[in-house]
Amino acid sequence: MSMNLGSVEMPDKTGYFGEYGGSFVPPQIQQVLDEIAEAYNKIKDDECFKEELASLYKDYVGRPSPIFYAKSLSKKHGGARIYFKREDLNHTGAHKINHCLGEALLAKKMGKKKIIAETGAGQHGVALATAAAFVGLECDIYMGEVDIVKQHPNVIRMKIVGADVIPVSRGTKTLKDAVDAAFEAYLEDPVTQLYAIGSVVGPHPFPMMVRDFQSIVGTEARGQFKEITGGLPDNLVACVGGGSNAIGLFTAFLGDEDVAIYGVEPSGLSLKDGEHAATLTLGTPGILHGFNSYMLQDKDGEPLPVYSVASGLDYPSVGPQHSLLKDIKRVTYVTASDREALDAFFELSRVEGIIPALESAHAVAYATKLARTLDNDKTILVNLSGRGDKDIDYVAETYGREYGIK
Numbered sequence: 001m002s003m004n005l006g007s008v009e010m011p012d013k014t015g016y017f018g019e020y021g022g023s024f025v026p027p028q029i030q031q032v033l034d035e036i037a038e039a040y041n042k043i044k045d046d047e048c049f050k051e052e053l054a055s056l057y058k059d060y061v062g063r064p065s066p067i068f069y070a071k072s073l074s075k076k077h078g079g080a081r082i083y084f085k086r087e088d089l090n091h092t093g094a095h096k097i098n099h100c101l102g103e104a105l106l107a108k109k110m111g112k113k114k115i116i117a118e119t120g121a122g123q124h125g126v127a128l129a130t131a132a133a134f135v136g137l138e139c140d141i142y143m144g145e146v147d148i149v150k151q152h153p154n155v156i157r158m159k160i161v162g163a164d165v166i167p168v169s170r171g172t173k174t175l176k177d178a179v180d181a182a183f184e185a186y187l188e189d190p191v192t193q194l195y196a197i198g199s200v201v202g203p204h205p206f207p208m209m210v211r212d213f214q215s216i217v218g219t220e221a222r223g224q225f226k227e228i229t230g231g232l233p234d235n236l237v238a239c240v241g242g243g244s245n246a247i248g249l250f251t252a253f254l255g256d257e258d259v260a261i262y263g264v265e266p267s268g269l270s271l272k273d274g275e276h277a278a279t280l281t282l283g284t285p286g287i288l289h290g291f292n293s294y295m296l297q298d299k300d301g302e303p304l305p306v307y308s309v310a311s312g313l314d315y316p317s318v319g320p321q322h323s324l325l326k327d328i329k330r331v332t333y334v335t336a337s338d339r340e341a342l343d344a345f346f347e348l349s350r351v352e353g354i355i356p357a358l359e360s361a362h363a364v365a366y367a368t369k370l371a372r373t374l375d376n377d378k379t380i381l382v383n384l385s386g387r388g389d390k391d392i393d394y395v396a397e398t399y400g401r402e403y404g405i406k
């Protein structure tokens with residue numbers, strides 16, 4: 001049996017992955033979303049567009065990103081061999097540039113003047129501001145005040161490449177509040193602006209579009225891994241915030257039954273409400289930000305506060321395709337805590353000389369744990385979604401003493 005849950009069959013025309021996804025927005029926004037879906041469906045198979053994007057991936061982003069065999073790390077844990085797909089080496093430092101270039105090119109082709117978005121860790125903001133500068137569009141980035149302080153270098157980067165960074169002071173002053181603020185700004189003028197969503201979330205067609213742009217990660221990895229090892233990886237591991245780097249790696253392997261797939265959510269400080277963002281692990285289906293998916297909600301359907309040491313992972317919902325992949329048990333969703341992620345952050349830095357993003361460190365933490373349970377003829381391919389440069393000041397400040405760097 002070959003399951004293909006990738007670009008070909010999912011979602012259906014109205015954006016459903018099983019019961020998840022869809023589009024729950026006011027009528028005037030639905031009209032604009034229909035236009036975006038139509039424009040996207042036209043260009044996605046257009047040879048010109050495909051060539052333009054492929055050449056940007058190569059010459060601007062630096063693709064294909066390499067696959068690196070982490071020999072020392074694997075040896076240290078004494079089990080399966082651990083490999084990294086090095087999305088951290090992309091221009092702007094993470095996987096997000098893959099979909100931002102796609103969204104910016106689409107906006108340009110649709111005649112939009114401005115792209116707007118929210119950002120958590122600042123990685124989506126930086127990638128989008130960069131793509132906007134390159135394509136020649138204005139760019140407004142909404143960011144929670146807490147994240148602005150935590151991710152200061154990224155704020156400066158966005159401003160240097162010409163974006164406006166708009167601080168959001170409501171609520172917990174983090175990612176969810178930034179999404180709310182950006183969405184309100186979008187409602188005011190959906191005609192000349194395009195809301196470039198930062199993950200595989202939001203109403204249709206965004207979960208599909210962002211997945212399609214990110215699927216380059218798994219497509220490349222499949223070929224590279226075969227070339228390096230002669231076969232496919234036995235296991236895939238990726239961290240899950242909204243779920244874009246994970247689905248980007250997973251899509252090319254969903255039909256390969258022998259490949260076990262793990263998505264790693266942040267269990268933060270504990271599994272108590274407000275101290276984690278383990279949406280698939282502890283959530284229930286509900287509608288937030290225009291789509292139906294697992295979500296962390298109170299009894300009235302309001303999103304619960306979320307937290308993770310990794311700003312890019314603290315979101316109370318998750319991409320709808322992940323909800324389906326959980327229900328049909330194609331992907332296993334697990335957790336890593338702040339502490340496990342921090343340990344992995346320092347371990348990968350010290351053993352291999354690679355400083356991972358705190359988000360990616362959650363995937364590294366679970367991969368090393370998994371490796372120890374497996375024989376050394378088994379392999380694990382981890383999506384190293386981003387580099388940790390953005391996190392070093394915060395980590396040194398907050399945890400430096402414990403890890404002997406202060």
Ligand SMILES: *Cc1c(COP(=O)(O)O)cnc(C)c1O
Nearest residue numbers: 123241242243244245312359386
């Ligand atoms: C934003 C971000 C994430 C989380 O977003 P996903 O959509 O779940 O991939 C993970 N890693 C890095 C480096 C990020 O910047």
